[in-house]
Amino acid sequence: MANKDYYNILGIKKDAKADEIKKAYRRLARKYHPDVNPNDKTSEEKFKEVQEAYDILSDEKKRKVFDRFGYYNDNLDPDSPFSTGASSSGGSGTGGFDFSGFNFEPGGSGGGSSSFRDIFSDLFGGGGAKREPEPPRPLPKKGRDIEIPLALSFEESFTGLTTNITVNRSEQCSRCQGAGDTGGPVVVCPTCKGTGQVMKTGGRLQFSQTCSDCEGTGRRRQPCSQCNGKGVTPKTEQVKIRIPAGVDTGSRVRIPKKGHGGRLGAEAGDLYIITNVGKHRYFTRKGDNIYVTIPITVPEAALGTKIEVPTVEGKAQLKIPAGTESGQKFRLRERGFPSLRNPSLRGDQFIEVQIKLPRVTSEETKEILRQFEKANPENPRKAMGLE
Secondary structure, eight states, X not given: OOOOOHHHHHTOOTTOOHHHHHHHHHHHHHHHOTTTSTTOHHHHHHHHHHHHHHHHHTSXXXXXXXXXXXXXXXXXXXXXXXXXXXXXXXXXXXXXXXXXXXXXXXXXXXXXXXXXXXXXXXXXXXXXXXXXXXXXXXXXXOOOOEEEEEEEOHHHHHHOEEEEEEEXXXXXXXXXXXXXXXXXXXXXXXXXXXXXXXXXXXXXXXXXXXXTTTTXXXXXXXXXXXXXXXXXXEEEEEEEEEEOTTOOTTOEEEETTOSSOOBTTOOOOOEEEEEEEOOOSSOEEETTEEEEEEEEEHHXXXXXXXXXXEETTEEEEEEEOTTOOTTOEEEETTXXXXXXXXXXXXXXXXXXXXXXXXXXXXXXXXXXXXXXXXXXXXOTTGGGTOO
């Protein structure tokens, strides 16, 4: 049988440290464990191969032999100039590695220190282990952000708003300081029930993820009784927020560090206010510009005049030139919304005039229009070749 590259089997470099070897072994052993892959011969062989690699590389002397000769044999001495690399006659013949003291069966009687029961206990918390796996200590972790929708009127989005809102957030647990435990005994992780994996659902699919509470080890220290191991406790708080002038539907206003609390001294997440601006009865907004349609009379359009027009800030004067046509647009500069990016800049207000015809009811008015038509004969359809 060809010699095996144990470094390649564990997916590590030849200068890997002991903790890197152990980490790679744990990851692969969990992946190919027979309990995780029942009746899967391929996974079973991979599991044995991973365990064999770890047995050699985790032992300083065995690793030294393997590094020098490319395989391991009990008769080899890496420090002796007389070692030839020959296999002993009592070996198993599997590339120089002797499996005689190695037992893969849960009920077997092998006396080696790398028995299946030791592996099972180290990975999944079974009985007979010589030592409990040390659960990883949590690292400082920034709190999650919070998003809250807020309805505003058209006018409030123009002027801005300062108000108080109720926020259901969390803060770092005062008892465990965000660690999730108080240094008690190691127990089976209650989140993943010791498997190191939790099931997630995405649409119609289900998939497993590494348990974040135990970092995939299946073990953790006794959870803090105050926060139940979460590292944070719930809190309801009144938060003062300022909505700047110029927000629109979908704008995100950030209030720093008012999201969920961090762990182990890490900063809290942020609070985001998502604005939803209501419609106005006659104003329309496009970007930072405001649009409005204003009716005018026939004499105002024909003779010209000055009229009052509405703006968000009140009334303004607009000059209507003589001969104005229906649909013509006028602009009031800097009467639109303030710019969110540069509050010193403002949009414009555009006014479209629509000529409103009078209701002709009296004979006197009809006669006036007939006289006007005689005095001003005009065919607006002439350009189209129509009579």
